[in-house]
Structure formats: structure tokens, C-alpha cells
Amino acid sequence: MQLVDIKDLRVSFRHHDGVVSAVRGVTLGLSKGESLGIVGESGSGKSVTFLALMRLLQAPAATIEADKLELDGSDLLNADAKALSDIRGSLVSMVFQDPMTSFDPLFTIGYQISETIQTHGNTGKKAALAQARELLAKVEIKHPDRVLKQYPHQLSGGMLQRAMIAMALSCEPRLLIADEPTTALDVTVQAQILQLITDLQQETGMSLIIITHDLGVIAETVDRVVVMYGGKVMEIGDTLEIFEDPLNPYTKALIESIPGREAGKRKLIEIPGSSPNALSPPSGCPFHPRCKLADDKCASDAPNLSTFGKNRSAACWKVVQ
Amino acid sequence: MSPVLELRNLRKSFGMGSGFANFFGGAPQQVVAVDGVSLNVMPRKVLGLVGESGSGKSTCGLMAMRLLDVTSGEIIVNGTDITRLEPAVLKPLRKQMQIVFQDSYSSLDPMMTLSQIVAEPFVIHGMYTIQERNEIVGDLFEKVGLDRSYRSRYPHELSGGQRQRISIARALALKPDILVADEPTSALDVSVKAQVINLMHDLQEEMGLSILFISHELNVIRSLADEIAVMHNGRIVEQAPTETIFKDAQHPYTKSLLNAIPSLDARKRVRRSFMTAEEITANIPKVSQADITTTANVSTTGPQLVNVSEDHKVEAIVEG
Numbered sequence: 001m002q003l004v005d006i007k008d009l010r011v012s013f014r015h016h017d018g019v020v021s022a023v024r025g026v027t028l029g030l031s032k033g034e035s036l037g038i039v040g041e042s043g044s045g046k047s048v049t050f051l052a053l054m055r056l057l058q059a060p061a062a063t064i065e066a067d068k069l070e071l072d073g074s075d076l077l078n079a080d081a082k083a084l085s086d087i088r089g090s091l092v093s094m095v096f097q098d099p100m101t102s103f104d105p106l107f108t109i110g111y112q113i114s115e116t117i118q119t120h121g122n123t124g125k126k127a128a129l130a131q132a133r134e135l136l137a138k139v140e141i142k143h144p145d146r147v148l149k150q151y152p153h154q155l156s157g158g159m160l161q162r163a164m165i166a167m168a169l170s171c172e173p174r175l176l177i178a179d180e181p182t183t184a185l186d187v188t189v190q191a192q193i194l195q196l197i198t199d200l201q202q203e204t205g206m207s208l209i210i211i212t213h214d215l216g217v218i219a220e221t222v223d224r225v226v227v228m229y230g231g232k233v234m235e236i237g238d239t240l241e242i243f244e245d246p247l248n249p250y251t252k253a254l255i256e257s258i259p260g261r262e263a264g265k266r267k268l269i270e271i272p273g274s275s276p277n278a279l280s281p282p283s284g285c286p287f288h289p290r291c292k293l294a295d296d297k298c299a300s301d302a303p304n305l306s307t308f309g310k311n312r313s314a315a316c317w318k319v320v321q
Numbered sequence: 322m323s324p325v326l327e328l329r330n331l332r333k334s335f336g337m338g339s340g341f342a343n344f345f346g347g348a349p350q351q352v353v354a355v356d357g358v359s360l361n362v363m364p365r366k367v368l369g370l371v372g373e374s375g376s377g378k379s380t381c382g383l384m385a386m387r388l389l390d391v392t393s394g395e396i397i398v399n400g401t402d403i404t405r406l407e408p409a410v411l412k413p414l415r416k417q418m419q420i421v422f423q424d425s426y427s428s429l430d431p432m433m434t435l436s437q438i439v440a441e442p443f444v445i446h447g448m449y450t451i452q453e454r455n456e457i458v459g460d461l462f463e464k465v466g467l468d469r470s471y472r473s474r475y476p477h478e479l480s481g482g483q484r485q486r487i488s489i490a491r492a493l494a495l496k497p498d499i500l501v502a503d504e505p506t507s508a509l510d511v512s513v514k515a516q517v518i519n520l521m522h523d524l525q526e527e528m529g530l531s532i533l534f535i536s537h538e539l540n541v542i543r544s545l546a547d548e549i550a551v552m553h554n555g556r557i558v559e560q561a562p563t564e565t566i567f568k569d570a571q572h573p574y575t576k577s578l579l580n581a582i583p584s585l586d587a588r589k590r591v592r593r594s595f596m597t598a599e600e601i602t603a604n605i606p607k608v609s610q611a612d613i614t615t616t617a618n619v620s621t622t623g624p625q626l627v628n629v630s631e632d633h634k635v636e637a638i639v640e641g
Contacts, residue, residue: 041510042510186373187537187581187582188373188577188578188595190583191580191581191593191595192595194583195592195593195595213511214511214583215585216582216583216584216585219584220584220587239587240588242587243585243586243587253512254511255585257511257515258511258515258585259514259515259518259538259540259543260539260540260541260542260543260582263543264563264564265367265522265544265546265547266544267522267544268515268519269515270512270515270516270519271513271515274480274482274512275510290512
């Protein structure tokens, strides 16, 4: 059984100019212990997919529909508040991009981490604090005793993100979802946080989902990659295959346009145009207005995600078996 | 050839804890953001200034444009010392120097149409007739890859990449000699980032621009810059032609920046080791007086920027 099982997920938001279809039929799965990278640009639906999975989107603003939305066999689509709270505590945790706004500025780090432990576990205040200290040490914070007593504004961005990860790990989740965990951080700190997340994943055997716009973040960290664009999945495959032999023209263009891959002052290969407008997405394949290979069929009919070999699928009319 | 922009021993310190502590007789604290930076931007060249947040790179860019007063040092643009010029004297010289910021949303007035924004420099400097302005603005739109029909739109109607094109068009309106670009691509989506980098590439060649390109991304700088200066804690710790930095970095901080670039090779999953700030300080290279090509007398106290070859400078401790 898969840990995450999403079938034909559709999420839309009410907007004063109409309905925004943020996620338009996403199907993906994640096995236990596996690490998955979700790559996409802003507006691709990558974050919304997992906010929907966590049921963090509120009706009536958001409408969530799916054939299947399951986490470890339990249905999330129709789960009530109590069931959701249990799942969020024991099964899955989430780390967000901006650690500064993810912590409450009025409480100490120690209070906030131990509060999570007390809420979801059956521990007293003292034991929870001791556990929080242990977690801070685990995420390689050098002076855990001091940090326990500090407020969020007293820590650097990198330290706060470590504390955030400690909090996410506090209930020993089986799945950690990290949404752009390093985007707000300095380059050298970014590399360290990524290393920490991979180390912790290997150590605890939990499953990992990293959501990012940066292909570079993913190449070294995850087993499999999902490429999203315009609310749809464009390609899924093992990391190595995605980078060495991208099937979808969008994946290929995305990899080619990364700056600094080659030495010397040079022009980059660019993707013309801009991302689709979610209020009025293009017909057919969402990438067709920017695609070099696009023809009439691409403009009129949306390609389905079809499998190409083991563990590999792509949504593109131009990819042949 | 003389540089278009010359920064000589720039320093900037900010007062901290003003008010409360001072009121009770505490000594005001000083934060030194820029600590003796000297840089030359040569004609038709791109100098990349790389560093992490807090390194002082943006402060350098702001001082170079006289948008922030210096604590000490000199700024020379096309041979004129502009460090302490009065605003009225400085104004005509501003035509030679322009800046593009990271956040195009907050650097464009939401109440102005795009053509008003791009034409504003002409209004400020009282250049051209209204008809001429319209024509030039249309040309600028085309130059930065925007349709002329966009001129009556407002900034909020554009995507991030398009807004950054407008910022660039405005900066280029006065045909400056020197452009400071402060993280112009950092807020952009991956697929659009390459477009803006290519645009800057084309414009630089076409207009013979000199650019001081400030970024935290070594990768972006690599594809644009002729030379790279690495900034750390307010000081330049290494400066060399772009590929020398990538192939023969000497300073531990430069090495740690290079080490942090994520690899795109999924086969190569190496566990990296990271240097702490203390380790970086402890590993500052040591050179002997005989090894350096600097002609000026160097003192032997503390690390300083020395030439290890003709075009390669590294901050090192000089031993007698």
C-alpha cells in the first residue's frame, strides 16, 4: 500500500474575477521510505496539491475534489476535524518556506516545540521540554539549552529553519512535507539544511516530499521527481532519468535554462513567454503556447499522463513509446 | 583604460541602538556594513559582486549610486569624484548611472502607467518633447522585449518577468554608462530568469554598458560577468576573472560558496562538509612577501587583499 495516494485531484479557488483552477487533475503516489521532489514554477499548483492533501485549504474559498485522497490508507477527503488532527500529529508534518512567520513571535522556541509534543503525545510539560532539547540537538543546533529559552527573532534564518524541522520531527512523522524549505536561506545555509533533511530521512526511515522551484535542490536529495506545470503533472520519473533523459519538452527546457551549467560568459537557453494565467488556462496542453514542438493537437487536446517504461510517465503528445 | 565606476576604500557604518541606550548614557554601537571596499568597473565589462545576506554587497551598490551616503571613501564616475557633490550638481550626472532592484513590484509606482514610468527619467531631466518621448519609450519597450501595446497598462497587470523588463527599460532610458543591477533575477521564476539574464546580456553588448551585477547566486553571475568579486563581512575577500574563481579559488569563503552550489548530477551524491565561520577565519591563506606581486608596501598586521597573480586578488595574511 502506498503512503500517499492521490488520484485525479482538482482544487479551485473562488476569485472575484472567476474561478481559479489551481490543480487540474493530479495523480501521484509515494511509497514508504521514498523521497519525492515536486518541481514547478509559481502557479504550477505544486504547493496547493499538498495543502489540499493536508486539508489546510478552507471551504468555501477552496473547492477540493478527488477520486482518491489517501494517506496511509485513511481517506482525507471526508475526514472530520478530530481525524485530521490525529493524522497531522502522528503521520505527517510540514515545514514551510519562511520559518520567521511559521513560529509565533511571542513564545519561546522551547515552549512552541514542547506544546506540539504535549498536544499530540501523552507527555507532561517537563518531559516534553526535555524531548524538545533532544530534538534541537538532533538538528545540529549547537546550544540547545540556550535556544530553548530564545524567541524566534533572536535566531538567524538558518537556525530557525533547523528549529522548525525539529518541531516537525517532534511527533515522529512517517511523512515530512517540506515546501521550499531552503528558498529563503543563504546559499551556504541552504546546502546545510538540505543535507540535514536527507540525513534525518535516512536515519528515521520516514518518507520525504520536497516541494521546490529549484531543480538544483532536488538532483542530489530525492529518489523520484514530479514535474508540474499549469496545475498538471508533466512528468514523473526517477531523479537520474529525469535529469539525464527528460521526456517532456517542459522538463527539458527547465533543465537547459539553469544558469551557470557551463563555463564562460554565454547566453542561456530560454523558455519564451510566461506561465499560464490560472483564471483562463490555455486549452490542450498547458505548456503548448511556449513549446517548440507544439502543433494543433497540443493546442486542442490535453495529453494524459502515460507510462513509458518502469516508473516513468509523461504527459505529452510528442513523446512516443 | 580608465574605469567607468571606481570605488575607493568605501566604508559604511550604521549606528545601532540609537535612542534608548544613548539616552541612558550607553555608548552607541556601530555596525560596519562595508569595510574598505575598492572596486573598478571597466568600460563594457560586467563585474559580478557575490556575497550572502549581510555581506554589504547591496550597501556598496547603493553607495555607488549615491543613494546612501558613505562614511568614508570615494566614488568616481567617469573620472568625476561624486562622493560629496550637492544634489543640484549631482543631478545631471545621474544620467550616467542607473540602478535596477530585485523587487520590481515595489520599485514601480502602482499609480503610473508603464509608459509614464519609463518616460519619467525624461520628465525629471527635462529631455525631449512629448512626441519624442513617446517614440523613444516605444523603442525601449521593444528593446526589452515588451509589446508597444503594453504602454497604457499598469504594473500590477504584468508578470514578475515583465515588470523587471520595465525596470530595465527605465534604467536604460537615459543611456547610462554604468548600470548597477542588484539581484535583478532573484525574485523571478526559473523559466523567466534565463530570459532576463539573456536580455541583460544582449543589452550590455548592444549598448556597450558597464554593469556592476550584485547577486548571491554564483551560477547566475557566471553566465554574465567577466570578473567576480567575492564579498564577506563587508570586505572583498577574493577577486579574479570569472573562470579563475570557478577553477582556482583560494579563499576559504569563496570555496565554501562554490561548495554550496547544488549539483545537477544525480549520480554524484557526495556528502559535503561545511566550514564554520571560525574555520573560514582559521583557513585564510598565508602568503610570503616574496609571493605577491603588489608593488605597494604591505603591512604584516591582519589579513589584506593581495595580488597572487596579475588579475587575481585574495585576502591573505602576509608573512614577512
